Amino acid sequence: MFHRIAATLVSGLALAAPVAAQDVTVSHGYSTFGELKYGPDEPFSYVNVDAPKGGEISLHALGNYDSFNPYTRNGNVATGTGVLWENLFVSAADDPYAVYCYLCETIEYPEDLSYIAVNLRGGIRFTDGTPMTAEDLKFTVDLFLEQGLPEFRNVFERYYESVEVTGDNQVTFTFTEEAPLRDRPGLVGFWNPFSKAWFEENDARIDRTTLDVFLGTGPYVVGDYDVGRSVTYTRTPDWWGADLPLNRGRHNFDSIRYEYFGDSSAALQAFFAGEYTVRVETSSKEWATAYDVPPVERGDVVREVLPDGNITTAQGFVFNLKRDKWQDARVRDAVAMMFNFEWSNETLFYGLYSRPVSFWGGSDLAAEGVPGAGELEVLEPLVEQGLLDASILTDEARMPAVGDPARNQPDRRTRRAALRMMNEAGWETGADGMLRNADGETLEVVIIQFSPTFDRVVNPYVENLRSIGIDARLERIDRAQYIERRRSGDWDMTNHSPGQEFEPGAGLKQWFHSDTAEDSSRNLMALADPGIDALVDEVIAAQDLETLTQRTRALDRALRAYGFWVPQWGNSEHWVAYWDQYRHPAETPPLAVGVIDWWWYDAEAADALKASGAL
Structure with a gap:
């Protein structure tokens, strides 16, 4: 529910209910079919809650980039920008029909889902240290309904009757009758709030390319970058969500780096040379023929086939x-x-x-x-x-x-x-x-x-x-x-x-x-x-x-x-190769491989690779 809308965002406070009084449910999440798998603030079962923090993970991208704005079709956005912002809801990689409060603490809704009130967590901060407020959330919704992609606005703007701040930490989404019932929680949960003050100070827009990074609440910020060659995302200092139970075992790397290459052959050779350290292989030819090289033979590079339980990509x-x-x-x-x-x-x-x-x-x-x-x-x-x-x-x-x-x-x-x-x-x-x-x-x-x-x-x-x-x-x-x-x-x-x-x-x-x-x-x-x-x-x-x-x-x-x-063709497995300094849980969930989400850095193994001269 949450994924499909996002491809391509305190109980007791007064509610702006648009209908006659109904029983109101207060919950930490919503499941369309069946019960929620996880309780309030319960860590996901597929992560290692004791995973150490630290180290760098590096991957590759092809081509180039000229923007950090993924919300416009103009320009070429840098790979990996998703770590900069956070959504109201989060999905579990083993619970396909459910969404869970993340930036919110609870949601409140009547049986007919005519509205959903979002009660935001206290203490959420943007990466510059300023607090995120209900006004920022409303501003973000209004921004996308004004400047978002035409294909988005043409479909979704008709579903919102109003989006209003109804309390110090509460925003109420009221839906039109046209809004599909099953989609209403998703129409709330995919929003990732931006800073209203930052947008106004910088005269920023989401419908044009820019290397100015929209201020968000995410676990990472843009660090060093060389346009078209590389970009590094570094851990947000004093990140508001570091101690949140939902984040236990997640966001474990101090930095995430992407190296850009003009073609896939050069990228593969750079991986074996250690210029980046994790490769999710997408070429059957390379997977079948190109890994008979010394780093693999020595065991310095690990190859793994991990299951993919997602719906097959209709390439x-x-x-x-x-x-x-x-x-x-x-x-x-x-x-x-x-x-x-x-x-x-x-x-x-x-x-x-x-x-x-x-x-x-x-x-x-x-x-x-x-x-x-x-x-x-x-x-x-x-x-x-x-x-x-x-x-x-x-x-x-x-x-x-x-x-x-x-x-x-x-x-x-x-x-x-x-x-x-x-x-x-x-x-x-x-x-x-x-x-x-x-x-x-x-x-x-x-x-x-x-x-x-x-x-x-x-x-x-x-x-x-x-x-x-x-x-x-x-x-x-x-x-x-x-x-x-x-x-x-x-x-x-x-x-x-x-x-x-x-x-x-x-x-x-x-x-x-x-x-x-x-x-x-x-x-x-x-x-x-x-x-x-x-x-x-x-x-x-x-x-x-x-x-x-x-x-x-x-x-x-x-x-x-x-x-x-x-x-054309497809694959029901993940082919992953990595320098032997990373670890992941033995059991992987069906709906994601989680390389930058819940893998972690093994400092001792990394030191051994360096001591041997492999890296």
């Missing part, structure tokens, strides 16, 4: 649906069929990946086979209204074409099927072997990428497309151009990962709804379909877990049938 190519060429589903389907995952996995990925087939892969929210009774209940009315094709009632959930692992080029049957669909859509093969429409134009497909790592995957795909007469090419550009062209819509296909949560809600509108199709970093493909819109609304309105499950399966089925997504 894939997406089509730019703003372009006329992609309006015909047959054309999209033909292009999608030419990507041979099985060959890529066998030849390029060393058999380490699986192919995502659902937007909720690895969970019971994923559609499978033909729709059951629960899905039909929501799908049939939309078919009757002409919003969905009748085939969705009887067809099995769409699965990607299966290729030959022994050769890249799809077999004749797949090629013939793709060409038949192109011909039916009005594209005919010319004398030069290229497909052309009635105006004599070729089907140009420009796939934009910024990382050379993708060349070995995209180029074989381009070859397959060209083999049936599609005028495809890879256009690799620098990161700044990549960001700008995606923002401006100057592309045909690009990478995207529409990652979802166990409790989908209002955040779905930012991913798949017509409301955000015009300008969105999430609805990047510009999906605008009334049938999909209706299903998104049905999922948002679901009030119990069974209804939510059935409606999400129906939405998943419809999204896959639409065909705006060519699934």
Whole structure:
């Protein structure tokens, strides 16, 4: 609940209740389904509450940065800024349906959730030592509703009737009837308060790039940085939350450093040279072939495979649906069929990946086979209204074409099927072997990428497309151009990962709804379909877990049938390599790896590495 709204924020005080008197619940958290796992101020069970504080952890990033503001699509934000600010609520990595008070001590709400009053903790301070107040929280909400991303405002501003300071340490969020019931706690908990005084003194805005760091309450502040090369976050002196039970075993490093590199190959070699000390590997090729090096053989570098219990990231190519060429589903389907995952996995990925087939892969929210009774209940009315094709009632959930692992080029049957669909859509093969429409134009497909790592995957795909007469090419550009062209819509296909949560809600509108199709970093493909819109609304309105499950399966089925997504590859594990000076609990929670959150520095092991000359 909390995660999905945040991708992409004293009992007894008077309440500004907008409805007739109801029984009011006072609690340290909220769980949509079931009971809260943790009591008030109880440390999370998966951390080491006795973990020592100290040392540095260092990681890498690719490209460059020119801003510390992650709340605008302009510029390129530095990696790791999340440690600078804190939210009202916090989520546990082993409790997917719950949120817990963090900057607040308790929340108060009636049964109908028409409002939620937040009772802030006493003693919260910004990193400059000034107190955080209820006025700062209200200021922050108003700031985002005025200057936040259009895709955010278009969805969320309609949900708040008012946000008012109702006591010395209390802010009351009153919701409109349009605000989805399940989302209301999340609509409160994701806010991370900024200092009103700091913003006014510095004439700051959240809708433009800046290297001025917005004053927050977080455990770290920006330390040394060299724009585009490195950035270090250092522990906040006299941090207000250091002794909070919820923080026991967390935020253990004195500093967190990110080193920037122009490409992944240089970054890997720098890791083995000790220029940074922890690497979360994302390349199957590197994981399979590149770690046969002396630091690993000596045991100075540890390699671990840790479980990942999250919903599978739906990584894939997406089509730019703003372009006329992609309006015909047959054309999209033909292009999608030419990507041979099985060959890529066998030849390029060393058999380490699986192919995502659902937007909720690895969970019971994923559609499978033909729709059951629960899905039909929501799908049939939309078919009757002409919003969905009748085939969705009887067809099995769409699965990607299966290729030959022994050769890249799809077999004749797949090629013939793709060409038949192109011909039916009005594209005919010319004398030069290229497909052309009635105006004599070729089907140009420009796939934009910024990382050379993708060349070995995209180029074989381009070859397959060209083999049936599609005028495809890879256009690799620098990161700044990549960001700008995606923002401006100057592309045909690009990478995207529409990652979802166990409790989908209002955040779905930012991913798949017509409301955000015009300008969105999430609805990047510009999906605008009334049938999909209706299903998104049905999922948002679901009030119990069974209804939510059935409606999400129906939405998943419809999204896959639409065909705006060519699934690439995925991984259900975390591949982590680190110099042997870090430790983590033996049992890791399912929903996060926690490298910078609850790992810790082993000073004795670090001294041994230095004494041996390894570091």
